[in-house]
Amino acid sequence: MTGGVNAETPDQRFRKLLEHSPDAICVHQMGRVVYVNEAAVRWMRASSTDQIVGSLITEFVQADSVPPMLARIAALRHPGDASEPSEAVMERFDGSTIEVEAVSVLSTWNDEPAHQVIFRDLTVQKAAQAALRYQAALVDHVSDAIIATTASGVVTSWNPAAEHIYCRPAAHVVGRSVADAVGADLDPAKIVAAGGIVNMTHHRPHGSSLAIRVSAAAMDDGYVLLCSDQTALRRAERHFETVVATLDEAVVVLAHTGRVISVNPAVRQLLGTLPDDEADYDALVGHWINSRETVMHDPDGHPLDPEDRPILRTLRTGIPYLGEVFTVDRQDGARMWLAMNARRLNPDEGEDSAILVSFRDITATRSTTERLAHQASHDALTGLPNRVHLVEQASRLHAEGTLAAVLFVDLDDLKRVNDSLGHDAGDAVIQAAARRLRASVRPGDVVCRLAGDEFVVLLVELASGNELENLTRSINHVLKEPIEVSGSVVQTGGSMGVVEVEPDDPRDAATLLRDADRAMYADKANRRRTAHTTWSDSFRT
Numbered sequence: 001m002t003g004g005v006n007a008e009t010p011d012q013r014f015r016k017l018l019e020h021s022p023d024a025i026c027v028h029q030m031g032r033v034v035y036v037n038e039a040a041v042r043w044m045r046a047s048s049t050d051q052i053v054g055s056l057i058t059e060f061v062q063a064d065s066v067p068p069m070l071a072r073i074a075a076l077r078h079p080g081d082a083s084e085p086s087e088a089v090m091e092r093f094d095g096s097t098i099e100v101e102a103v104s105v106l107s108t109w110n111d112e113p114a115h116q117v118i119f120r121d122l123t124v125q126k127a128a129q130a131a132l133r134y135q136a137a138l139v140d141h142v143s144d145a146i147i148a149t150t151a152s153g154v155v156t157s158w159n160p161a162a163e164h165i166y167c168r169p170a171a172h173v174v175g176r177s178v179a180d181a182v183g184a185d186l187d188p189a190k191i192v193a194a195g196g197i198v199n200m201t202h203h204r205p206h207g208s209s210l211a212i213r214v215s216a217a218a219m220d221d222g223y224v225l226l227c228s229d230q231t232a233l234r235r236a237e238r239h240f241e242t243v244v245a246t247l248d249e250a251v252v253v254l255a256h257t258g259r260v261i262s263v264n265p266a267v268r269q270l271l272g273t274l275p276d277d278e279a280d281y282d283a284l285v286g287h288w289i290n291s292r293e294t295v296m297h298d299p300d301g302h303p304l305d306p307e308d309r310p311i312l313r314t315l316r317t318g319i320p321y322l323g324e325v326f327t328v329d330r331q332d333g334a335r336m337w338l339a340m341n342a343r344r345l346n347p348d349e350g351e352d353s354a355i356l357v358s359f360r361d362i363t364a365t366r367s368t369t370e371r372l373a374h375q376a377s378h379d380a381l382t383g384l385p386n387r388v389h390l391v392e393q394a395s396r397l398h399a400e401g402t403l404a405a406v407l408f409v410d411l412d413d414l415k416r417v418n419d420s421l422g423h424d425a426g427d428a429v430i431q432a433a434a435r436r437l438r439a440s441v442r443p444g445d446v447v448c449r450l451a452g453d454e455f456v457v458l459l460v461e462l463a464s465g466n467e468l469e470n471l472t473r474s475i476n477h478v479l480k481e482p483i484e485v486s487g488s489v490v491q492t493g494g495s496m497g498v499v500e501v502e503p504d505d506p507r508d509a510a511t512l513l514r515d516a517d518r519a520m521y522a523d524k525a526n527r528r529r530t531a532h533t534t535w536s537d538s539f540r541t
Contacts, residue, residue, distance in 0.1 A: 021037060024040035024044075024119040033057055034109055057117075076106035079388045100119045105372050107376035145227040145229070147159075147225040168181060251356070258312075311357055320341075320343035324339070383434075394509035408516035411493075429490065
């Protein structure tokens with residue numbers, strides 16, 4: 001019996017949620033796809049769901065990504081378990097590939113075990129990383145011009161790198177003033193007097209400018225100039241700043257002392273309202289990262305010791321951390337989930353190296369995962385745990401030796417309510433019964449809705465047989481209390497089967513539930529034969 005033939009089922013509500021999700025989501029059972037939403041169809045560049053449903057999930061995963069994917073799925077043991085975000089390469093129908101981040105959740109589909117997978121496109125992030133690697137390689141291969149001059153600044157030596165940088169052959173510049181050779185007002189004596197290093201703008205013959213870092217040293221008969229072409233570096237820095245500024249991922253660079261050197265705009269967006277003054281802004285970001293007052297929690301909700309935070313551990317030890325997940329409170333009081341990376345920017349500098357920190361807000365993904373996991377294990381009408389959660393809880397409590405009794409409850413006369421007042425009224429009766437069942441047992445007991453008008457109560461660690469009888473009497477009493485629905489007052493009641501469980505009971509959870517079900521039917525039959533029911537051993541097994 002259900003709460004109404006026209007009522008939307010939990011499965012339908014769940015599928016509607018998936019259909020309207022902007023994220024690509026698929027469900028597979030035994031490795032075969034049984035459902036994809038419209039976002040996934042567009043994402044995979046398929047013409048319809050029929051192209052995907054029925055295929056093995058591994059058909060769309062690049063070979064190198066299959067073993068890690070199968071290992072992550074195998075690690076999910078219980079309904080609601082979710083994997084940490086992980087990367088894979090997917091193959092689309094037009095022959096292209098896409099790098100993704102995936103989260104898998106062990107759930108059910110049509111009452112059978114299944115895996116739900118949520119995908120996130122990493123294309124932009126990977127492209128940005130590739131661009132940064134390219135710029136780093138460009139900087140690493142810049143060569144320096146070495147120029148020797150007389151005491152009066154006349155060029156005496158001009159190496160091949162100088163020819164390449166300034167586009168002037170040695171034959172054209174040797175014997176001329178160094179200022180003419182580099183296209184700028186360069187006086188070696190003044191540079192040495194100013195400390196030996198200056199940044200200047202030089203010019204090539206056709207007028208193009210060069211950003212040059214000049215180091216000057218005095219020799220016995222003149223000067224030696226080391227001119228490092230910083231033009232590509234400056235361009236790379238501007239490119240780097242542009243790329244980092246447009247990333248959704250927050251990026252912070254810390255000095256080895258923990259002082260903030262730079263941040264990108266995403267930091268302000270993630271951390272909430274911060275001061276407009278840059279000095280105050282950087283100081284506040286540094287305080288947020290380093291302060292003991294900032295409370296952070298691990299994925300299980302346990303507070304992190306201030307000395308054990310990823311950033312401070314990297315500052316202290318140099319050990320990099322990738323994908324550390326934790327919660328933190330923003331300046332505006334909102335709590336968010338962050339995935340953080342921390343590493344030394346220049347490992348060769350050891351403990352003097354700056355620290356590169358990046359983090360992204362995964363609150364929405366985490367909420368979606370938790371919501372899907374909750375929906376997979378809970379009844380949508382009453383909010384109580386469903387059959388999947390019931391079997392898992394019963395098995396766990398029985399294994400721990402704390403399961404004392406299983407109560408199988410079936411509401412009476414729900415069909416009469418549905419027929420006379422409608423299925424909405426029937427749903428209201430089911431919801432009221434669920435609330436009363438939950439309120440009539442102890443906090444540690446488990447109340448589940450099995451299906452339709454059937455409920456199961458798992459009682460934990462009873463003090464005596466009297467306590468069991470008192471609880472069953474209480475349940476019987478609250479179920480008989482009148483319920484006001486649709487302007488009418490109805491009175492139902494319930495039939496109950498009770499199975500007492502000893503710590504060494506050899507029956508498994510499924511057998512205990514089956515025995516309780518039989519006991520309930522025996523109680524229902526006994527009710528039909530008698531004018532009233534007494535709570536006695538007549539309905540116990």
